[in-house]
Amino acid sequence: MSKIVIVGGGVAAYRALHRILELDPLCDVTLISDEDRPAYERPMLSKELLTSDKPLRSLGVRGSFPNLTQLFSTRATKVDRRQKRVLLDDGCEISYEKLILATGSRPRRLEVDNPTSERLHYLRTAVDAEKLRPFLCPGNRIAIIGGGFIGLEVAASARALGAEAVVLEAQPRLLARVAPESLSTWLHDLHKKNGVDIKLGAQVDQIAEDPSTGGMIVRTASGEIPADAVLVGIGVLPNVELAVDCGLDVDGGIAVDIHGRTSDPYILAAGEATRYPLERLGLLTRSECWTTSSDQGTIVGEAALGSLGDGYREMPWVWSDQYEASIQYLGLPLTASRMVTHPGESQNAWVDIAWDDAGRFLGAIGINSGRQISELRRALRKGLPIPAKFGLETQATL
Numbered sequence: 001m002s003k004i005v006i007v008g009g010g011v012a013a014y015r016a017l018h019r020i021l022e023l024d025p026l027c028d029v030t031l032i033s034d035e036d037r038p039a040y041e042r043p044m045l046s047k048e049l050l051t052s053d054k055p056l057r058s059l060g061v062r063g064s065f066p067n068l069t070q071l072f073s074t075r076a077t078k079v080d081r082r083q084k085r086v087l088l089d090d091g092c093e094i095s096y097e098k099l100i101l102a103t104g105s106r107p108r109r110l111e112v113d114n115p116t117s118e119r120l121h122y123l124r125t126a127v128d129a130e131k132l133r134p135f136l137c138p139g140n141r142i143a144i145i146g147g148g149f150i151g152l153e154v155a156a157s158a159r160a161l162g163a164e165a166v167v168l169e170a171q172p173r174l175l176a177r178v179a180p181e182s183l184s185t186w187l188h189d190l191h192k193k194n195g196v197d198i199k200l201g202a203q204v205d206q207i208a209e210d211p212s213t214g215g216m217i218v219r220t221a222s223g224e225i226p227a228d229a230v231l232v233g234i235g236v237l238p239n240v241e242l243a244v245d246c247g248l249d250v251d252g253g254i255a256v257d258i259h260g261r262t263s264d265p266y267i268l269a270a271g272e273a274t275r276y277p278l279e280r281l282g283l284l285t286r287s288e289c290w291t292t293s294s295d296q297g298t299i300v301g302e303a304a305l306g307s308l309g310d311g312y313r314e315m316p317w318v319w320s321d322q323y324e325a326s327i328q329y330l331g332l333p334l335t336a337s338r339m340v341t342h343p344g345e346s347q348n349a350w351v352d353i354a355w356d357d358a359g360r361f362l363g364a365i366g367i368n369s370g371r372q373i374s375e376l377r378r379a380l381r382k383g384l385p386i387p388a389k390f391g392l393e394t395q396a397t398l
């Protein structure tokens with residue numbers, strides 16, 4: 001009976017756990033999470049969990065497994081590779097035969113003078129969402145620092161709840177880090193139409209409490225923005241410290257192969273904390289993507305029990321819901337040299353297909369085109385050519 005320890009409490013950790021218990025219900029397995037509950041559907045936090053009464057969907061384990069231990073609100077502080085043990089913040093230690101690191105990411109902090117205020121928010125966990133939600137109500141204004149996916153989803157949720165939303169983005173366009181100009185412009189128009197005040201090139205100098213109103217003030221070079229609450233959504237940092245401290249190969253993420261194997265044969269890693277080979281494009285990447293973390297979790301669960309299948313060969317695929325719009329993001333379209341736009345299946349729908357100079361498919365962006373993106377994903381998975389209707393020559397190049 002092997003002794004497997006999993007550090008992490010998100011989707012990657014829980015998919016690994018589910019797979020291990022599926023393959024070996026008697027496996028001696030311990031999961032260590034610093035959150036206060038089993039994994040849940042994190043994407044809900046900026047969407048339905050804010051705007052509806054839908055309960056958070058849990059990914060917890062159902063059924064009883066005699067050799068399963070789950071430690072919540074517990075942090076792994078060190079990995080001792082020589083003695084194969086994990087040290088915990090409560091002073092305990094747990095030995096392993098195989099260790100899975102699924103430590104995910106944490107929000108990047110805004111490095112300006114910030115007060116400690118219940119009105120200043122980051123959004124990563126269920127607890128964060130529970131704290132933010134009461135501020136999104138009619139009559140309130142929320143200042144959102146960062147025009148990325150999380151910031152824009154919260155802006156859409158705020159508007160749906162009748163709150164005012166101001167988005168402050170330091171770059172000259174929204175989503176500049178990940179999206180081509182076509183998507184940035186489309187999202188800008190969408191949010192404008194829905195009443196969001198978007199300020200581009202807005203460098204935040206300070207966030208302060210306003211003693212006269214009890215609210216907050218965001219100070220930028222071009223003025224002050226009063227708000228009832230502030231959300232900072234300026235990206236994430238991978239939690240790689242445990243891996244770095246114990247000497248694993250880490251390069252912008254814990255280095256793994258397609259099976260999630262690290263530079264130590266007894267340690268595997270999965271999810272947002274990893275940098276993995278995206279074989280189809282011949283490069284190494286780190287994804288901030290639910291499906292990648294989920295699939296990699298399942299793969300490392302198998303690998304921890306000694307079973308190596310095909311490994312992770314998918315293209316990362318991210319979706320985002322804002323107002324009535326569904327945005328789909330497949331592969332790495334930002335690296336494209338040619339972007340070809342195809343009409344979607346309804347009026348307010350389109351698909352951008354990204355190619356490189358050699359005519360190699362790099363990814364796609366779909367607006368209200370879930371079916372077409374699924375078609376592309378299916379073709380990729382089966383090793384089939386990109387369907388002819390999406391061919392390079394069928395539409396004008398942007």
Ligand SMILES: Cc1cc2nc3c(=O)[nH]c(=O)nc-3n(C[C@H](O)[C@H](O)[C@H](O)COP(=O)(O)OP(=O)(O)OC[C@H]3O[C@@H](n4cnc5c(N)ncnc54)[C@H](O)[C@@H]3O)c2cc1C
Binds near residue numbers: 008044125272290
């Ligand atoms: C608000 C929000 C909305 C999102 N929406 C979408 C979306 O619409 N579509 C999409 O594709 N993706 C979305 N994502 C991204 C997606 O949720 C993540 O990519 C995915 O959850 C990452 O899973 P993970 O298990 O790799 O990491 P995480 O979810 O970060 O889990 C890591 C876990 O490990 C714990 N941990 C870390 N270090 C330790 C330690 N030393 N000891 C113990 N525990 C530790 C953390 O607390 C956490 O519970 C969203 C993310 C957020 C925050």
